[in-house]
Amino acid sequence: MIEVSGLTKSYGKNRGINDVSFSINEGQIVGFLGPNGAGKTTTMNILTGYLIADKGDVKVAGIDILKEPLKARRLIGYLPEQPPLYLTMTVKAYLNFIAEMKKVKKATRDSHIGEICEMVGITGVFSRVIGHLSKGYKQRVGLAGSLIGDPEVLVLDEPTIGLDPRQIVEIRNVIKKMGKERTIILSSHILPEVSAICDRILVISDGVIVADGKPDDLAVAKAEDYTTLIVRVADTQSGIRTLLNGIDGVRKVSPLGKIEAESSDFILECDKGSDIRKALFRTLAKADCPILMLRPQKDSLEDIFLKLTEKTAEEEVS
Amino acid sequence: MIAIFKRDFIGYFTSAIGYVYLGSYILVLNLMFYLGNMLGSSSTLVALFGFMLTIMMFITPILTMRVFSEEFKLKTDQALYTLPVKLTSVVLGKFLSSMAVFGCLLVLTLLWPLTISILGENNISEVVGNYVGILCIGAAYISIGVFISSLTENQVIAAVGSLGVFIALYILDMVAMFFFSGGVLPVWVMRILVFVSIYGRYTEITQGLLALDTIIFFLSVCAVFLFLTVRRLEKRKL
Numbered sequence: 001m002i003e004v005s006g007l008t009k010s011y012g013k014n015r016g017i018n019d020v021s022f023s024i025n026e027g028q029i030v031g032f033l034g035p036n037g038a039g040k041t042t043t044m045n046i047l048t049g050y051l052i053a054d055k056g057d058v059k060v061a062g063i064d065i066l067k068e069p070l071k072a073r074r075l076i077g078y079l080p081e082q083p084p085l086y087l088t089m090t091v092k093a094y095l096n097f098i099a100e101m102k103k104v105k106k107a108t109r110d111s112h113i114g115e116i117c118e119m120v121g122i123t124g125v126f127s128r129v130i131g132h133l134s135k136g137y138k139q140r141v142g143l144a145g146s147l148i149g150d151p152e153v154l155v156l157d158e159p160t161i162g163l164d165p166r167q168i169v170e171i172r173n174v175i176k177k178m179g180k181e182r183t184i185i186l187s188s189h190i191l192p193e194v195s196a197i198c199d200r201i202l203v204i205s206d207g208v209i210v211a212d213g214k215p216d217d218l219a220v221a222k223a224e225d226y227t228t229l230i231v232r233v234a235d236t237q238s239g240i241r242t243l244l245n246g247i248d249g250v251r252k253v254s255p256l257g258k259i260e261a262e263s264s265d266f267i268l269e270c271d272k273g274s275d276i277r278k279a280l281f282r283t284l285a286k287a288d289c290p291i292l293m294l295r296p297q298k299d300s301l302e303d304i305f306l307k308l309t310e311k312t313a314e315e316e317v318s
Numbered sequence: 319m320i321a322i323f324k325r326d327f328i329g330y331f332t333s334a335i336g337y338v339y340l341g342s343y344i345l346v347l348n349l350m351f352y353l354g355n356m357l358g359s360s361s362t363l364v365a366l367f368g369f370m371l372t373i374m375m376f377i378t379p380i381l382t383m384r385v386f387s388e389e390f391k392l393k394t395d396q397a398l399y400t401l402p403v404k405l406t407s408v409v410l411g412k413f414l415s416s417m418a419v420f421g422c423l424l425v426l427t428l429l430w431p432l433t434i435s436i437l438g439e440n441n442i443s444e445v446v447g448n449y450v451g452i453l454c455i456g457a458a459y460i461s462i463g464v465f466i467s468s469l470t471e472n473q474v475i476a477a478v479g480s481l482g483v484f485i486a487l488y489i490l491d492m493v494a495m496f497f498f499s500g501g502v503l504p505v506w507v508m509r510i511l512v513f514v515s516i517y518g519r520y521t522e523i524t525q526g527l528l529a530l531d532t533i534i535f536f537l538s539v540c541a542v543f544l545f546l547t548v549r550r551l552e553k554r555k556l
Contacts, residue, residue, distance in 0.1 A: 048400040052555045073402040084397035086325070088332040100321035101401045145397070 001026040001153060001183045002047070007056035009042055016042040017207040020056070024200075026152075029179040031198035032187035039207040040187040041081055044157050047185070048078040060153055074102070077151035081158050083142025087131030091122060091141055094130060095148060102149035116147045120174055135162040143171070147178070154178065156186040160193060172197055203308050210308045229268045229277070232260065232293035233284060240264060240289060247283055249274035263292055322403070322411030323418070326385070330419050339380050339419060344426055346373060351430050361438040363430060364524060367448040370427075371520065374452075374459060375484040381419060382463025383477035385412050386547075390471035399555065409464070409547045413540075416460045424449065424456075444524070451523035454536035455516055459484060461543035468550045491515050 002024040009016040017039035024030050032040045045051040047058055049065050049072065058065045065072040086094055095113045104112055117123045120140045125133055130141060139162055146154060159175065160168045175184060175197055188194050194201055195215040203211040233240055244253045249271045256265035270276050277294065284291055330336030350369055354360060389395040398408050431445050462483055467476040494511035497503045503511075512518055516539070519532045 045396075050396050050399045050555065070402045070404065073400060076400070078396070078400045080393065080396045080400075082393045082396075084392070084394040086329065086394055087392065088329060089325075093328070097321055097325050098397070098401070100324075101397075101403055103402070 001028075001061055002185070003057070003059040004043075004047070005057050007043065007046060007053050007058065009046060009051065009053045015207050017046075017204075020204070020207070020209055022202060022209065022212065024183055024185065026183055027179070027181070028200055029175070029184045029186070029198045031194035031201045032185060032204060033189065033191065033194050033201055034187075034204040035189060038204045040204055041157055042207075043204070044078075044155050044185065044187060045080075048076055048155050049073055050078075050080075074149070075151055076153045076155060077146035077149070079142050079146040079154075079156045079159055081161070083138055083145070085130045085138055085141060085145075088129065090129050091117075091126050091133075091144075094141065095144060098145045098148045104149050112150075113144075113148065116144045119177075120144045120147070121170060136164060136167050139163060140167075140171070143174070152182055154182055154184045154186075156184065158188055159186055160188070160190070168193070205308060228297040229270065229280075230256070230265065230293075230295050230297050231268060231280065231291060232263050232265045234290045234292055235262045235264055237287070237289065240284075240287075241266065243283060243287055243289070244268060244280075247276055247279050249276045249279070260292065267297065319403075319407035319411040319414075322398075322408055323415045326412050326415035327418050330381075330415070335380065335384065336419055339377060340423055340426065342380075343373070343377055343423055347427065348429075351433075355430070355434065361434050362441065363434075363445060363448055366430065367452055367524065370452060371455065371517075372488075374456065375488060376481065378456070378459045378463055378484065379477040379480040381416050382460055382467050382480060383473045384467065385416060385464050386468040386551075387471050387473045387476045391473070395554075405548050405551045409544050409551070413461060413464055413544055416464065417457060420456050420460060424453065447528060448524050450528060451520050454523065454533070455520050458516055458536050458539040458543075461540040461547075465543040465547045465550070468547045487516050491517050 002022075004023065005021045007020040008018055020039070020043055032043065034040050042051065046053045047060075047065070049069055052066070060072045060075050063072045063075070086097075089097070092113075095117070096109065099109050099113060114123075117126060120143050122137060122140050122144060125137055125141075130138065133141065139159070143156070143159060146156070156175070160171050163171060172193070175186065178184065179197075186194075186197070198215065201211070201213065201215055202209055231244075241253055241255065244250060244266060250268050251271060252269040254267045254269075256267055259265050268276070268280075280294070281291065330339075347366070347370055351366055354365055355363070386395070389398065398405075431440050434440050463476075463480040466480045466483065467473075469479070470476050490511060494503065494508055494515070498508045516536075519535060522529065522532060
């Protein structure tokens, strides 16, 4: 549905994005993840035709956005970081204006706008002036604007920013619901959000895509590089730490404290590629220390995100 | 284009701008009409239109300063750029909406010839000439103001910048004449200055000389500045 190849854009001396390529299939919800200033907004602005890239192509449903801009834009609904709202207009006037610009037929306009307002929950403020609304409502009006005309592709730049936790959940549900029939790209620097909504994550850091995959894949792939185990052992005797240290392949043992009564937790960092679980069981069994829990420590998305984006920052320095 | 026109036109009157523009204009002008034509028992509107032209320099920036500056500031330009609409339509729609507010002003001033027709007699060709002249120069001013508004996201800068340009155009003739009579400027420079002089042409119209080339001149000024505005907006995308 969306084909992006070799997108490059710089602002004066500052590099915006560099050689960004990806393709997104129909019906996917893709999350753009990255720290502030990584190039998320720049990429989205180019996708939607607000900016023109220095190099590279963007095709939406096979239509080049530079060659046939109006045709391509008709397929895209865009919610920029700051919703483009005319503050002196009422919600009704604003949505009608957008509908007119998107050439929604007059006969179906009212019912179309009504449906969208119902969906994003702004029916109650329909005839109020936008400038008087709270941030959360403004955000929803912006979202409603991007939904008008039933675009096949939705580009949402930080759609849940400035909303309270309950509203965030509501908007997420709206996005999920819409994602069943549409292709959605959304950006965020909030990880749980992206992993909750998206089928696929693109991590962008310093203008370059550093990772691409399903939320789970990303987590697993990086966890295999090293082995870290968390073990909970019943406190039947002292000196368990020395015991654990003696196991072949264990590099470091750090106590995690007591989480369950009469037990101790430890983190075992082991040599790469080694699997010490059997040895661990035998050693502790011999010492009559029952293992209450044993699990590998998987990197959370948060950790992966930090690692991926730190790496490029370090490279930059060197 | 129509959607933009409607939105902007209504926008003038949902904010204070439209009222300030029309109100301040009409208040001052009607006072002058009362002093000059009613108390002075004069039936000619030439002096009044001349005065209107002078204060137009100061009041037109109120009308045009926000046209694009405000869009940039509030980031609503992102909608204009990403909706399926050509930039030419955006610029034309906005220009026409400013023209429409200016048109409202002219409609309000129709009260003058109406009053005069009741109390005395109008010089029809003079009245028509003055209206055509002020409409032409208003269009030229608005197109220049719209262009300057597209250069900055600061409304104050847009307003002051437009005012500066209008004053420069106003004194262009006088400066040219001054240097010419002093023998500083060669004749061809003088000719160019006279050719581009908006006021020289305006005076011609008010004297009843409605030449085709003058109309074309004013239409060209609008076209050039609206074109420059479109180019400027395109450039912002790079």
